[in-house]
Amino acid sequence: MSHDGLPNSRQSLLGVSHEGDEVWLIRGISQKQYTCPGCYGDVEIGEDHVIAQTVMRLGGTEHRHWHRSCAKRILEPGLNRVKAVNAREAGRSKLESRGKRPAGKRGRRTPRR
Ligand SMILES: [Zn+2]
Incomplete structure (x- = not known):
């Protein structure tokens, strides 16, 4: 499927990483300068870019700021x-509150579209 x-x-x-963590790709406008983990x-x-927020399977979150093209080329594959989800699900x-509980204890498993 193309996104x-x-x-x-x-x-x-x-999406879901190989480690089983949720990775949320969110459109952002940078408030300051960041280093893209794809191309450094x-x-x-x-800049209109992609915030990749990881919600770890065992709990906890982290996020990185990617160029749109690098996220498409390196991260997404x-x-x-x-899948596409409503941006309101991805605040x-x-x-971060989702990351306070491990994956099995989050109630609704995947958000609605
Ligand atoms: Zn980049």
Whole structure:
């Protein structure tokens, strides 16, 4: 399935890493400069980019800022079961509270589209 143009402001992507962690790809506009983990180049201030928020299977979260093209080329192909989800499901505070419990104890398993 193609997810061209995603994530955008209305839809995020959700996939599962080989370790079984949830990886949420969220569209963001950088407030400061970041280093992209894909190419080690700068993600400039104001750049439309991808925030990859990982919610670990055993609990806990972390996030990285990727260039859109690097996320598409490097990150997304390494994820399983990538699907589009409503961006409202992918707010940072929502995902951080999701990460406070291990995967088996989160109630609803996967968010609605
Ligand atoms: Zn990059």
